[in-house]
Amino acid sequence: MCTVKGTMDAKALAEHLKERFKKESRNCAPEEIEEADNVSDEGGKEKAKDGSVHCFPGAVIGLKYHDNLALYPTEIPGGTFMNEDEIVDMMEELGFQVDVATPNRMSNLEKFAEELNSCSVMVGAHGAGLTNAVFLPAGAVMVQVVPLGLDWASTNYFGGPASEMGLHYVEYKIEPEESSLFKEYGPDHPVIVDPKSIFLKGYDAARATYVDGQNMKINLVKFREILLKAMKFLGH
Structure with a gap:
């Protein structure tokens, strides 16, 4: 199991993909494009139905575009587990080998991707760190912890795409009561009982409250049931 916190290094990801594209794509100069009747099959070019030869700078094989994937290059404050050590202990008691992924470990993207690809379960709070799910193997499990006020964003940004990726x-x-906002604002404050009213103030106000300003102390008894559910997907 891998637990992820912080964000992906978006700049490193962009450079990594750029280098792979350079290596794997085949650039064709305009003069290489000839009419099909002047090119034999031995030339290694494929004839199109309209009789012309099409030459492309590169191709993406085996992937489908589903929706936008947003990567944030800076580490996002908030969204941390205040009882992380206790969560890790519980995971290990259930039989998981836990590997906590911190932002500094993500600096070597290729190595980090290989490590994550060996994980069967990824656990993380809603945030850009969950974009690392693109490196999970098919059939793995993503467990998303949904903070107070972020139900819609959690489902649409990560829940739906996870299923479409074969996870x-x-x-x-x-x-x-599991949110740091509960103690900060009290049980009857609109931040707690009416998150929609905070979002109506604008994105900046909502983000400052529910994304940047919120940490979580997870109920271990309830969260244990979630992990057991994840284990069932793996045949345990």
């Missing part, structure tokens, strides 16, 4: 998806929606 099993499980989410854990925290109760208000």
Whole structure:
């Protein structure tokens, strides 16, 4: 199991993909494009139905575009587990070998991708760190911890795409008492009982409150049930 916090290094990812594209794509100069009747099959070029020869600078094989994937290059404050050590201990008691992924470990993208590809379960709070799910093997499980006020974003940005990538998806929606906002604002404040009213103030206000300003202390008894559900997907 891998637990992910922080964000992907978007700049490193862009450079990595750029280098792979350079190596794997085949650039064709305009003069290489000839009419099909002047090119034999031995030339290694494929004839199109309209009789012309098409030459492309590169291709993406085996991937489908589903929706936008946003990567944030800076580390996002908030969204941390205040009882992370206790969570890790519980995971290990269940039989998982836990590998905590921190932002500094993601600096070597190729190595980090290989490590994540060996994981059967990835656990993380809603945030850009979950974009690392693109490196999980097919059939793996993504467990998303949904903070207070971020139900819609969690489902649409990660829940749906996870299923489309061939992953099993499980989410854990925290109760208000598990959020640091509960102690900060009190049980009757609009931040707790009416998140929609905060979002109506604009994206900046909502982000400052629910993304940047919120940490979580997970209920271990309830979260244990979520992990057991994830294990069932793996045949345990």
